[in-house]
Amino acid sequence: MSEKGKRIGLTALIVVAALAIVATIARPSDWGEIGHYRTSAIDDELKRAFTNRGNSSCRECHENIYELKGTDAHKTLECEGCHGAYSAHIDAAGKKFADMPASRKERQIELCLACHKHAPGRSTELIKLIYYPAHLRDQNVRLTHTCDQCHTVHAPLETIKRSGYKLNQESDTNR
Amino acid sequence: MKNEARRDFARLASLSNDRVAKNDSVINSIENRARADAKNTRRDFARATLKGLGIGAMTLLIPLNRSLFAASLHPDPEREKELRALGVAPEKLYVFMVNPASCIGCGRCVVADRGEYQVPPEQFRTWVERYLVDYDRKVYVDSPAGGENGYAGAAPAIAPEKIKEAFFVPKLCNMCDQPSCVQVCPVGATFRSPDGFVLIDYDHCVGCGYCLQACPYGVRFLNAETGTADKCAWCYHRVTKGKNPLCVDVCPTKARKFGDINDPSSEVARIWRSRARLRVLKEEIGNEPSLYYIDASEEIV
Numbered sequence: 001m002s003e004k005g006k007r008i009g010l011t012a013l014i015v016v017a018a019l020a021i022v023a024t025i026a027r028p029s030d031w032g033e034i035g036h037y038r039t040s041a042i043d044d045e046l047k048r049a050f051t052n053r054g055n056s057s058c059r060e061c062h063e064n065i066y067e068l069k070g071t072d073a074h075k076t077l078e079c080e081g082c083h084g085a086y087s088a089h090i091d092a093a094g095k096k097f098a099d100m101p102a103s104r105k106e107r108q109i110e111l112c113l114a115c116h117k118h119a120p121g122r123s124t125e126l127i128k129l130i131y132y133p134a135h136l137r138d139q140n141v142r143l144t145h146t147c148d149q150c151h152t153v154h155a156p157l158e159t160i161k162r163s164g165y166k167l168n169q170e171s172d173t174n175r
Numbered sequence: 176m177k178n179e180a181r182r183d184f185a186r187l188a189s190l191s192n193d194r195v196a197k198n199d200s201v202i203n204s205i206e207n208r209a210r211a212d213a214k215n216t217r218r219d220f221a222r223a224t225l226k227g228l229g230i231g232a233m234t235l236l237i238p239l240n241r242s243l244f245a246a247s248l249h250p251d252p253e254r255e256k257e258l259r260a261l262g263v264a265p266e267k268l269y270v271f272m273v274n275p276a277s278c279i280g281c282g283r284c285v286v287a288d289r290g291e292y293q294v295p296p297e298q299f300r301t302w303v304e305r306y307l308v309d310y311d312r313k314v315y316v317d318s319p320a321g322g323e324n325g326y327a328g329a330a331p332a333i334a335p336e337k338i339k340e341a342f343f344v345p346k347l348c349n350m351c352d353q354p355s356c357v358q359v360c361p362v363g364a365t366f367r368s369p370d371g372f373v374l375i376d377y378d379h380c381v382g383c384g385y386c387l388q389a390c391p392y393g394v395r396f397l398n399a400e401t402g403t404a405d406k407c408a409w410c411y412h413r414v415t416k417g418k419n420p421l422c423v424d425v426c427p428t429k430a431r432k433f434g435d436i437n438d439p440s441s442e443v444a445r446i447w448r449s450r451a452r453l454r455v456l457k458e459e460i461g462n463e464p465s466l467y468y469i470d471a472s473e474e475i476v
Binding site for chain 2: 037115
């Protein structure tokens with residue numbers, strides 16, 4: 001073999017060996033046990049933390065509200081849907097807090113209307129829908145009223161039923 | 176597929192009616208060719224054609240959801256062994272069902288999902304689309320902020336009086352049995368786990384974005400914070416601990432349903448047995464999704 005041929009051969013050998021070493025070091029130890037991936041990637045995904053704990057977890061401390069909510073139309077709602085996740089319930093200092101939409105006027109109206117305002121595609125068979133602010137006018141209240149001035153947020157018709165007030169049902173459907 | 180079948184049946188009908196067949200120029204030309212062949216009479220030819228069409232039409236009766244039948248009735252022993260090694264019960268076959276008729280577009284699912292996975296703003300693992308169909312059957316799709324704030328403040332794409340039909344369609348990962356994103360990943364960072372979930376190895380992903388292009392459903396995105404590919408995982412960490420995916424739990428109208436179809440008492444198994452028509456998106460592509468849309472209209476699929 002010529003000198004040139006030997007040199008090319010040696011270079012090729014070194015390149016292949018280097019690649020083999022790099023491949024061995026770079027490849028994760030558990031690669032390819034089940035398929036063409038890292039087996040521990042499944043464990044990584046399993047380790048992900050829960051943010052929401054569900055209504056039964058809220059019930060442990062807020063039994064009265066849980067029961068009230070169960071009596072009316074809002075019984076299908078998740079507490080954490082309006083109040084924020086459990087994981088954000090206790091801060092680093094150990095202080096408990098939650099998102100209280102009812103305490104802020106604009107936020108409260110925005111949150112209620114996210115579900116309850118008429119929009120193309122929404123069916124009145126599924127949910128009570130209103131026009132805003134026409135609903136306030138039709139029910140003879142001031143336009144500055146917030147939703148929770150008439151509706152108990154956890155059981156929307158509770159106080160209205162108890163007061164015996166006759167709702168203007170027509171107003172929200174014929175428009 | 177459907178048009179072909181319709182054409183076949185039309186031809187079948189015309190063949191049986193001699194008078195109509197004579198007026199049909201296509202049939203006439205076939206007949207001329209048949210007459211040229213001295214051995215075959217016209218009657219033989221018509222009989223043979225009818226037989227062929229009959230057998231062809233019977234193939235239409237084969238159930239379309241091959242994967243679901245295959246997985247529940249004929250378990251793969253190789254797959255079962257892998258599952259046992261992972262401590263996963265192989266008899267479980269998870270499916271996700273979405274009922275567009277129940278969705279009110281409130282966006283609770285999008286909000287909850289953003290919290291659970293710390294999804295960066297303006298990116299979505301799941302989102303809600305609204306389909307608007309006008310009187311000319313033209314379809315408009317809108318999804319203001321992914322439906323996250325509900326559809327209350329958003330003006331529809333067309334004037335309300337022009338809308339004939341409107342419905343909401345929640346979108347999320349289809350968890351394909353034949354995922355194209357897995358096929359194209361150059362580094363093996365996305366894979367289909369032995370229990371049927373398409374997952375991402377975030378430590379291994381190089382962020383090339385090939386899978387974003389391969390996904391026929393557009394559910395993948397490059398996470399602006401981590402720089403890797405990202406997508407809905409059907410809350411794998413919750414499901415493996417016996418919970419529902421979070422979006423299923425927060426849905427106020429139960430438009431999203433999740434469960435093990437091999438468990439006869441589960442809701443998804445009940446729907447599977449019911450008369451409800453289950454459809455997958457872009458069935459013709461052959462990705463075989465595990466996400467079903469209940470009684471979905473033609474515009475959705």
